Amino acid sequence: MDGIKVLLFGAAADRAGTRETVLSAGEITLDELWPLLAERYPGLSPMRDTLAFAVNGEYVRGEARVAPGDEVAVLPPVSGG
Amino acid sequence: MFAVVEGPIDVAALISAAQRPDCGAISTFVGTTRIDESGGASVEYLEYEAYRPMADRKLEEIGAEIKERWDVREVSIVHRIGRVEPGEASVAIVVASPRRGPAFEASRAAIERIKKIVPIWKREVWSDGYVWVGSQVGTREPADLP
Numbered sequence: 001m002d003g004i005k006v007l008l009f010g011a012a013a014d015r016a017g018t019r020e021t022v023l024s025a026g027e028i029t030l031d032e033l034w035p036l037l038a039e040r041y042p043g044l045s046p047m048r049d050t051l052a053f054a055v056n057g058e059y060v061r062g063e064a065r066v067a068p069g070d071e072v073a074v075l076p077p078v079s080g081g
Numbered sequence: 082m083f084a085v086v087e088g089p090i091d092v093a094a095l096i097s098a099a100q101r102p103d104c105g106a107i108s109t110f111v112g113t114t115r116i117d118e119s120g121g122a123s124v125e126y127l128e129y130e131a132y133r134p135m136a137d138r139k140l141e142e143i144g145a146e147i148k149e150r151w152d153v154r155e156v157s158i159v160h161r162i163g164r165v166e167p168g169e170a171s172v173a174i175v176v177a178s179p180r181r182g183p184a185f186e187a188s189r190a191a192i193e194r195i196k197k198i199v200p201i202w203k204r205e206v207w208s209d210g211y212v213w214v215g216s217q218v219g220t221r222e223p224a225d226l227p
Binding site for chain 1: 112131134136138171172195201203215216219
């Protein structure tokens with residue numbers, strides 16, 4: 001399926017009930033992608049302000065652009081160590 | 082060596098690998114799983130997950146950062162994922178330097194950076210539910226959350 005691959009981790013995967021999904025969209029910013037994700041997984045909405053994002057394995061801000069074929073990761077506050 | 086591993090961490094091997102004639106200090110930090118108690122319940126084990134390969138790359142970045150800031154000749158950072166039992170090592174940092182000062186400081190800096198930038202998450206599994214540390218999302222009653 002041609003789309004933007006979204007990976008979810010930790011508490012975000014827990015709240016969404018899935019670890020991976022694909023969103024159908026053209027080239028958009030992460031801030032524009034968020035409502036599509038929140039609509040599909042309403043449980044994520046309360047976490048919005050705590051989340052960070054990575055595109056293709058590197059941290060990015062909300063204004064970063066993503067396109068079909070990219071991998072977006074939804075990252076709750078990290079807690080390694 | 083910078084790695085995310087799924088089994089026990091061989092700390093002794095990391096220390097051996099850091100020994101060299103131009104270094105007079107090896108500082109080792111080992112993070113281990115601790116049993117917390119609250120609300121009449123206790124932690125049974127921890128479970129870690131990582132976003133790979135980004136997590137592996139961030140460990141390498143931290144190694145490069147501390148080598149740039151201190152006179153550090155060898156660095157290894159290994160983080161374990163999956164289920165980790167009480168008292169076992171979840172992370173090990175081994176730093177070799179000519180002098181003890183930089184070795185201690187660099188090792189401390191490395192663990193603080195891990196806790197800020199490496200995409201690894203810890204879930205505490207309690208006798209009465211679980212909690213994702215950092216997000217405080219889980220199945221325990223809110224009153225019980227630390």
